[in-house]
Amino acid sequence: MDTAIDIALKFAAITVAFTVVLLIVAYTVLAERRVLGLIQGRLGPNRVGYGGMLQPFADLLKFIFKEDIVPDKSTRFIYFLAPVIATMAALMTMIVYPFGPEIRIPFTSITIPLVIAHFDVGLLYVLGVTSVGVYGIALAGWSSNNKYSLMGGLRSAAQMISYELALGLSLIGVILLAGTLDLAQIVELQSGWHGFRWFIFFQPLGFLIYLIAAIAETNRVPFDLPEAETELVAGFHTEYSAMKFALFFLAEYINMFTVSMLATTLFLGGWNVPFAEDIFGRGTFLFGLVSAIGFLLKVIFFLFIYIWLRGTLPRFRFDQLMDFGWKILLPLALLSIFITATLIFLFPNL
């Protein structure tokens, strides 16, 4: 009976988490349009609701009511499967991030950890699920039976595979420091120095490489080659319309959110807010609340960087992209690992 309640609770938690993520994603899209407007000296959507606050829902309604077109010579089954894979792979990583410390519910002795699934190899789980996401894009490109889609899909997959290496290697420094793959423990280890012992101070190079590789992984500007409008119409989702296009769109923004959460968890101390523990005391409800808000703010900071970059940088050329990934980022990541390992070997007590 206990397991049944447990499972029901987990399902409820997952539902809530997905809803929250989708809401945040919806407002990231709005924020992107408004901030881009600000950067480009225009207003952006500000008509629906106060300051455009209801714009995401208007967009959603529009997506639902648009005609869903399936190309005549497409491979039907895979054409339907691809957006599902993309969205599913993007959403599945959400459950392992600890967004707050263990808290005690007020007036009771029940403590709950603010994480949905506590997984021993949480970091590897994230990497594994993200690596499945590439199928969504590759299969979409292939099944549409359109040369622009195919080129977009190929480019995207080549890019994701190339940058996944640098991304994975940039995380090894953190794993070396933490000695565990458990995300909750990694965050816990960063709570020293009054909640300011963030791994970014030990891994500045690793952080930089992660940030760049993560932007490439999510196919965002300046690495948005797969959907370069000037060459490929819209890349792998050229033939997709209505809700299927919305799913790809969603997957892209959820992926942005995911890599931002991972960056926060691994490098920016996760939910650790400086001095929060000294003020509120460990395990209190307020501490949990402040920590969760701190976590969210850090993630939003990363999302803002994404938007900022999009408003600032032009797009890479494909050979520049590959050169940069293989000849600069990868050796730098190896160098970072080498330095970290040497320092840990020389000063094991640091």
Next chain:
Amino acid sequence: MLALLFILFAALAIGCALAVVAQRNPLYSAISLIGVFISLACLYVMLAAPFIAAVQVIVYAGAIMVLVVFVIMLLNVEEEEHRRTRLKFLVPVAVALSAVLIAEVAFILVSVQEFRVSPTAGGSNVGVTSSIGSALFTRYLLPFEITSILLLMAIVGAMTLARRGGLLSPNARVIPGAQLFARSMVDPMAAPDDLRAVEADSTQEAADLLGMNRRDRNESA
């Protein structure tokens, strides 16, 4: 509960494995194979080996199968579908081999019966990340290093083959991942929906193929 999940994932694995063999379309087979790998990963999680499960997904489903899917995508799929009778003589061989495999499994099931431990046996750290790591870097260090050198050699070999010796001009650069183009993009004579692959080793050759150097080199298979 665990038994239910086991049945679910085992059935999924077997179903996908059957689909790998039964599908005529190679891409569907490949996708089914990915399904097999993912269900196997779920089974590993149930066997308290999360590290192996994660590596299964990252390496097999995430890396190797991507390459397989790519190769299938860039080859002409329909041709294989029409030639149904081509490798018919292999059917008895397959039956014989699978009979051997089933016999092996049966033998293991019968003879290893007494060593069976309950799946929830505590205290075991097989499959835990740290135990795998220390085993790989102490007891099995030499095989581990030899394997990595083997993989390095494979990479160097692939690079050598892809560059094809002295064909490249000194200022041409190889673009990894960009060596394949759809024929219809390169060859003006091809049908517009011709997605067969055209190879180009470098920026130079791609430019030649695309006619950017105003040279007439349309065709290469």
